[in-house]
Amino acid sequence: MKDVLLIKYGEIALRGDNRALFEKALIYNIRAALTRYGNFWVTKEQGRFLLETESDMDYSYFIPRLLDVFGVVGVCAAVKCDGKSMESVLAAAERSVLAGYGEGVSGTFKVETRRADKSFPMGGNDLSAAVGEFLLGRFPGLRVDVREPEMTVRVEIRTRAYVYAREFPGQRGLPYGSGGKAAALLSGGIDSPVAAYLTARRGVTIECVYFHSPPFVSERAKEKVRDIGGALSRFMPGLRLYAVPFTETQLYLKERVARERLTTFLKRAMLSCAAVIARRSGALALVTGDSIGQVASQTLESINAIDSAAGMPVIRPLAAMDKNETTAIAERIGTYEISIRPYEDCCTVFVAEHPETKPKRGVIEAIEGGLAELPGLIENAAAGAEILEL
Ligand code: ATP
Numbered sequence: 001m002k003d004v005l006l007i008k009y010g011e012i013a014l015r016g017d018n019r020a021l022f023e024k025a026l027i028y029n030i031r032a033a034l035t036r037y038g039n040f041w042v043t044k045e046q047g048r049f050l051l052e053t054e055s056d057m058d059y060s061y062f063i064p065r066l067l068d069v070f071g072v073v074g075v076c077a078a079v080k081c082d083g084k085s086m087e088s089v090l091a092a093a094e095r096s097v098l099a100g101y102g103e104g105v106s107g108t109f110k111v112e113t114r115r116a117d118k119s120f121p122m123g124g125n126d127l128s129a130a131v132g133e134f135l136l137g138r139f140p141g142l143r144v145d146v147r148e149p150e151m152t153v154r155v156e157i158r159t160r161a162y163v164y165a166r167e168f169p170g171q172r173g174l175p176y177g178s179g180g181k182a183a184a185l186l187s188g189g190i191d192s193p194v195a196a197y198l199t200a201r202r203g204v205t206i207e208c209v210y211f212h213s214p215p216f217v218s219e220r221a222k223e224k225v226r227d228i229g230g231a232l233s234r235f236m237p238g239l240r241l242y243a244v245p246f247t248e249t250q251l252y253l254k255e256r257v258a259r260e261r262l263t264t265f266l267k268r269a270m271l272s273c274a275a276v277i278a279r280r281s282g283a284l285a286l287v288t289g290d291s292i293g294q295v296a297s298q299t300l301e302s303i304n305a306i307d308s309a310a311g312m313p314v315i316r317p318l319a320a321m322d323k324n325e326t327t328a329i330a331e332r333i334g335t336y337e338i339s340i341r342p343y344e345d346c347c348t349v350f351v352a353e354h355p356e357t358k359p360k361r362g363v364i365e366a367i368e369g370g371l372a373e374l375p376g377l378i379e380n381a382a383a384g385a386e387i388l389e390l
């Protein structure tokens with residue numbers, strides 16, 4: 001009998017011919033996330049990955065790290081049975097309940113059996129009933145409730161038999177790095193980190209781009225964005241964050257366009273500059289945290305007037321989400337607390353009291369066409385981007 005981890009990966013199992021590639025990418029990422037631990041090995045076990053260690057299993061090391069790996073649907077603290085006998089399954093059931101809930105376990109439970117390998121001498125229902133009866137006898141605090149149990153003990157008969165009483169939900173999604181690359185515009189706000197996270201969760205490698213405008217925006221704002229990048233790197237190993245010096249471009253636009261249109265031009269300049277950085281690093285798309293209607297610059301008209309500056313697809317994962325849905329994700333992934341951190345920001349010089357909510361794309365593009373120095377300023381800004389240590 002041995003403590004192991006069973007790793008569930010859902011969606012990638014559905015992807016036909018790509019399946020082998022995705023499994024390979026996921027195993028690679030799982031191993032990479034655990035490199036600081038010495039002796040462990042990950043093998044395939046009929047639609048699951050099995051993680052075993054040479055010495056005692058250290059759940060507190062492995063589980064939190066596995067739960068941050070995109071593509072992992074769930075992590076089960078399982079006991080691997082010595083054989084496929086009834087006695088070994090019962091012993092494993094006892095051990096898994098003890099490990100998950102302790103000797104004093106109480107409340108309702110049920111047992112579910114899955115027979116991926118049909119060679120086990122007993123049917124699934126009979127096996128569940130026998131394990132249930134055994135646990136009732138062994139732990140006096142337990143009661144059976146098959147409809148809404150507080151604890152589900154699962155028996156899986158595969159190449160070997162496994163039992164687990166606790167499963168931890170993972171991030172789901174697709175293995176990071178398996179779906180191309182995009183550049184995410186990361187501000188210090190709540191939305192853009194969530195947009196970057198959601199895109200990365202589809203397997204897309206992310207490079208973050210932050211536009212910094214000192215002295216109108218403080219150094220602390222930059223620190224904040226860096227901290228957000230650090231929080232995101234938990235899910236995105238090797239994440240890079242570019243800080244782009246944007247003051248000159250901002251001042252140039254401020255002096256030449258109508259105040260109520262400034263945001264539209266600034267956003268276009270940001271997309272255009274981010275696209276330069278994206279192309280340089282082989283990224284195929286941009287990602288922003290825009291949500292339709294949230295502010296003047298995020299109405300459908302504004303999005304239409306801004307989008308054409310990118311010259312590449314702009315992915316807006318939050319376009320159709322409510323703020324509370326975004327906030328819930330931000331809290332779960334650990335960026336919310338950083339995003340709401342206050343910092344003294346004096347960039348009101350760039351904000352109009354009544355920004356235009358329905359800019360016309362043709363008009364905006366025509367005005368922009370007359371701003372002869374703008375392309376050069378944008379190129380300069382991109383060339384001056386520095387990579388921040390996360
Ligand atoms: P967020 O919460 O992400 O800051 P927001 O609701 O404040 O978004 P805006 O300020 O209109 O919205 O910005 C919309 C999007 O433009 C942001 O989600 C982000 O992707 C991008 N963006 C805005 N400011 C910056 C910046 N200084 N650097 C990089 N990207 C930015």
Ligand code: MG
Nearest residue numbers: 187188189190
């Ligand atoms: Mg913002």
